[in-house]
Each structure stands twice: as C-alpha cells, then as structure tokens.
Amino acid sequence: MSGFDKTPRGPRAVRRETSDAEDAADLQSNLSDLAGLVVGTLGLEDLLARVATFASRAIPGADGAGVTLLDVSQDSHRVEALAASHPFVSQLDEIQYVTLQEGPCITAARERRTVRSGSLGGERRWPRFGPRVGRLGIHSALSLPLILPGQLVGALNVYARGKDVFDDRAVELGELFASPAAVAVHNAQILTQALALTTQLQAALSSRPVIDQAIGLIRGRSGGTAEEAMDRLRAISQAEHTKVVDVARHLLDEAVGRARARHNRG
Numbered sequence: 001m002s003g004f005d006k007t008p009r010g011p012r013a014v015r016r017e018t019s020d021a022e023d024a025a026d027l028q029s030n031l032s033d034l035a036g037l038v039v040g041t042l043g044l045e046d047l048l049a050r051v052a053t054f055a056s057r058a059i060p061g062a063d064g065a066g067v068t069l070l071d072v073s074q075d076s077h078r079v080e081a082l083a084a085s086h087p088f089v090s091q092l093d094e095i096q097y098v099t100l101q102e103g104p105c106i107t108a109a110r111e112r113r114t115v116r117s118g119s120l121g122g123e124r125r126w127p128r129f130g131p132r133v134g135r136l137g138i139h140s141a142l143s144l145p146l147i148l149p150g151q152l153v154g155a156l157n158v159y160a161r162g163k164d165v166f167d168d169r170a171v172e173l174g175e176l177f178a179s180p181a182a183v184a185v186h187n188a189q190i191l192t193q194a195l196a197l198t199t200q201l202q203a204a205l206s207s208r209p210v211i212d213q214a215i216g217l218i219r220g221r222s223g224g225t226a227e228e229a230m231d232r233l234r235a236i237s238q239a240e241h242t243k244v245v246d247v248a249r250h251l252l253d254e255a256v257g258r259a260r261a262r263h264n265r266g
Contacts, residue, residue, distance in 0.1 A: 001074065001163065001223075003038055003126075005024070012080055016255075018088060019060075020169070023060045023173060025171075025175050025176060026058055026060070027176060028056060029057075029058075030054040030055070030057050030058035031179070035142070042188070043209070044081055044188050044189065045081060045083050046083075046186070047185070047188045048081060048082065048083035048185065048188070049067075049083035049084065049085070050065045050068045051067045051083075051156075051181050051184060051185060052064075052065045052066050052083055052085040052089070053065070053085040053175055054155075054177075054181075055085070055158060056085040056086070057157065057175075057205035058173060058174075058177045059142065059158050059166070059170055059174045059177065060169065060170050060173065060257070061140070061160050061162070061165035061166055061170055062142075062159070062160055062165075062170075063088075063138075063159055063161050064084065064085050064086035064088060064089040064156045064158075064159050064162045065084070065085045065156065065157060065158045065159070066082060066083065066084040066085070066089040066090070066092075066093045066105075066111060066156070066157045066159075067082065067083055067084075067154065067155075067156055067157075067181070067185065068081070068082040068097070068105060068109075068154045068155050068156075068157065069081040069082070069153065069154040069189060070105070070106070070109045070152070070155055070210050071150065071152075072106065072109045072110045077101070077106055077109070077110070078095070079097050079098075080154075080179065080189075082097070088136075088159075089157070089159060090134075092133055092138060092157075092237055092241070093157065094134060095103070095129065095133065096157075100126075100128045100129050102126050102128060102129050103126050103129040103141075103143075104117060104125075104126065104129075104142075104143035104157065105139045105143045105155045105156075105157040106155075107125065107126075107143070107145075107156070108143035108145045108155050109154065109155040110144050110154060110231070111145075112145050112147060112152060113145065113189055114142070114143070114144050114145070114171055114175060114203075115141075115142075115143040116141070116142050116143075116166050117140065117243065118136045118139070118140050118143045118163050118165065118166065119128070119134075119139055119140075119163050119164070120138060120139050120140070120141060121133075121134025121135070121139060122134070125196070126134045128207075128229070132210075137161055138158070138159050138160070138161055138167055138207055139161060139162060139163045139165075140159065140160040140161075140164065140165035141157065141158065141159055141160075141166075142157075142158040142162060142164060142166040142170060142171065142174055142179040143155055143156065143157050143158070144156045144158075144174050144175060145178070146178055146181060146182035147182055148182055148183065148186055151186075153182045153186045154182075154185060155184050156177075156178055156181060178227065203227060204246060207244075207245035207248075208222045210248045210249050210252065211230075211233065211244060211248045212243060213248070213252055214229075214247070214249075214251045214252055215229040215230055215231060215233070215248075216229075216249030217251060217252065217255055218232055218233070218251070233247050233248055239253050250253075
C-alpha cells in the first residue's frame with residue numbers, strides 16, 4: 001500500500017485549508033506590524049489604537065476591536081486608557097465600562113481567561129450589556145485578557161455584527177495575538193509613566209529657584225528660619241488653593257513691582 005492518502009478532498013475541505021492559510025498569513029502580517037511599533041514615537045493612546053487596528057485585521061470575522069488598560073479587583077474596575085479601531089467600538093466600550101460596568105472585557109480581565117459570546121442579545125452573563133449592544137446590531141464578542149507573568153495589563157475586545165462569528169480558530173489566533181500585544185502595551189505604559197515622571201521632575205527643578213528666592217524674601221522681612229518661611233508659603237498655598245511655586249512667583253512679582261515703583265518715585 002502507498003503511504004499517501006488518496007482519499008479525494010472535496011471543495012469544502014480545500015476552501016477550509018485556504019481559509020486557514022489566509023488567516024495565518026493575516027495573523028503573521030499584523031504581528032509583524034505589532035513588532036514594528038516603536039515605543040516612544042507614538043503616544044499611549046495612538047499606540048493602543050494601532051494595536052486595536054492590528055487585532056481587528058488579525059482575528060477572522062472581526063468588524064472592530066478595542067484595547068483597554070484596566071485595573072481590576074473583585075469589587076471594581078478602573079479604566080486607565082482605552083482606544084478602538086472603529087468608532088462603534090468606542091461606543092460599545094463606553095457602554096461596558098462607564099454606563100453599565102459589565103460586559104465580556106471586564107469578565108475576561110477579572111477572571112483572566114478568554115471570554116466568547118455568539119449571541120449577545122440573549123446573553124445571560126451580562127443581562128444589561130448583552131441586550132443593549134444586541135439592539136445596536138452587534139451580536140458576537142471575543143474578549144482576551146492582556147497578561148504578563150503575574151500581572152494583568154488590560155484586555156482586548158473584538159466585536160462582530162453577525163452571530164456565532166468567533167469559532168475556535170478565531171479564539172486560537174486571538175490568543176496568539178494577545179501575548180505579544182500585552183508586551184507592547186505594557187512597554188508603552190511604562191514609557192508613558194517614565195515620561196510623566198520626567199516632566200514632573202523637570203517642573204520641580206525649574207520651580208526650585210523661584211521658591212528659594214521667595215524663602216529668602218520672607219526671611220528678609222521676618223527674620224525667621226528657612227523652614228518657617230517654607231511653612232509660610234505652604235500655608236498661603238493651602239489657603240488660596242494655589243501651587244507653592246505660584247505663590248512664590250506672586251510674592252516675587254509683588255516685590256519687583258514695589259522696587260520699580262520706589263525707583264520711579266526717586
């Protein structure tokens with residue numbers, strides 16, 4: 001007997017193999033695009049939007065996708081940032097996270113597992129979210145947690161207008177996409193936090209000379225210590241609900257104004 005299987009393959013089997021090959025090629029192409037994202041050249045929201053767009057292309061049947069940075073506990077969730085590939089996804093995520101605070105993405109993040117629904121209109125797991133988005137013409141959802149070892153980064157939400165769109169193959173490809181997506185999103189998040197800290201430090205460094213000059217001015221008037229002068233600045237800041245550096249700048253401006261007035265009179 002020959003070692004080759006000579007059983008004829010029907011058109012459906014050939015189409016299935018062709019479809020699988022196309023899906024794999026789409027996934028690889030969008031993973032390459034994902035790997036090509038240079039963290040730092042894009043803002044966090046722009047990067048999340050790119051990731052969402054790549055996901056909508058990589059997962060078969062998707063009509064749109066959203067990426068959310070989500071801090072989830074057993075009792076609550078907090079959205080740090082979100083972006084979408086299409087405007088209707090932003091509308092659905094607004095309903096899920098803000099209006100109703102229930103839905104597949106929250107469940108996926110909280111339970112740290114892939115969540116799928118093919119008939120949102122009749123979905124009992126989310127009795128408010130499901131029927132509402134079903135009435136908007138969205139019937140399928142695939143939600144995947146973005147997880148690093150020991151850490152939840154957020155979640156990826158993929159939507160389709162048809163029913164039962166996301167089969168096991170879509171789940172497999174979605175999970176293959178979610179792992180590197182979690183790394184890209186986390187790196188962007190860390191860089192954004194680092195840039196924010198750098199901005200704060202630069203602001204602090206630039207404001208320090210102004211505060212020191214104001215302390216010297218107060219000490220020249222009162223004869224007190226530097227600590228007492230700083231306490232005076234803080235007291236004014238709290239009373240006027242103004243930053244200490246702004247209080248210091250105002251005191252210096254007043255002092256310069258008075259000095260110029262005296263000079264002009266003289």
